[in-house]
Amino acid sequence: MSNNESLFSNTLLKEPRVDNDNIEFRSLEITDYEKGFSEVLQQLTEAKFEKSKFIERYLQMKQYNDTYFVIVAEDKSSGKIVAAGSLIVEKKFIRGVTSCGHIEDIVVDKTYRGKNLGLKIIQQLKHLGKIMGCYKLILDCDEKNEKFYAKNGFERKAIMMAVYLPTPKL
Numbered sequence: 001m002s003n004n005e006s007l008f009s010n011t012l013l014k015e016p017r018v019d020n021d022n023i024e025f026r027s028l029e030i031t032d033y034e035k036g037f038s039e040v041l042q043q044l045t046e047a048k049f050e051k052s053k054f055i056e057r058y059l060q061m062k063q064y065n066d067t068y069f070v071i072v073a074e075d076k077s078s079g080k081i082v083a084a085g086s087l088i089v090e091k092k093f094i095r096g097v098t099s100c101g102h103i104e105d106i107v108v109d110k111t112y113r114g115k116n117l118g119l120k121i122i123q124q125l126k127h128l129g130k131i132m133g134c135y136k137l138i139l140d141c142d143e144k145n146e147k148f149y150a151k152n153g154f155e156r157k158a159i160m161m162a163v164y165l166p167t168p169k170l
């Protein structure tokens with residue numbers, strides 16, 4: 001595998017992929033561990049992992065490249081990952097055997113917030129959801145982020161419930 005091979009094809013993404021501030025929106029690459037992918041995710045939740053674990057998970061996801069879409073934003077002037085977001089496409093039997101898209105793990109580096117990077121990540125994920133045939137996109141978020149998602153066309157529906165299970169040893 002070449003070093004810059006990506007999780008899924010960038011041709012699926014919406015143009016333009018590079019904004020006026022030289023931020024590139026692209027598919028996650030296997031070299032992004034070195035570019036600070038874990039550090040950005042740590043601004044969302046617990047996300048410390050070794051490079052070997054990153055590569056293992058990346059390769060697992062890549063086997064299902066019509067299901068896992070992880071987008072990152074790289075600041076081309078520093079070579080650092082400054083935002084990320086994921087879409088997981090769940091194949092369904094219902095609704096005409098279509099798919100439901102799950103938006104997950106949206107995060108923008110603290111020093112880059114308020115510059116529409118979150119908005120651009122969501123726009124890219126919505127575009128991917130559309131071309132992958134999702135009939136809806138859903139997500140869970142804190143109350144404090146409701147307005148951000150509302151600005152991106154999402155509306156409050158039902159409630160979220162969760163049960164946390166013991167983490168299996170992989």
Ligand SMILES: CC(=O)SCCNC(=O)CCNC(=O)[C@H](O)C(C)(C)COP(=O)(O)OP(=O)(O)OC[C@H]1O[C@@H](n2cnc3c(N)ncnc32)[C@H](O)[C@@H]1OP(=O)(O)O
Pocket residue numbers: 043044103104105106107108109112113114115116117118119120139140141142144145146147148151
């Ligand atoms: C499904 C999930 O992953 S939920 C987890 C969400 N992620 C987090 O909580 C991690 C920490 N937070 C962040 O990383 C960021 O603050 C994000 C992702 C929530 C927002 O990213 P940003 O790049 O700062 O947002 P962006 O600049 O694109 O904002 C777009 C619009 O939403 C507004 N907005 C952004 N965040 C908020 C907020 N928390 N409350 C109200 N409005 C907001 C902005 O003001 C802007 O509005 P405007 O177009 O009228 O000016």
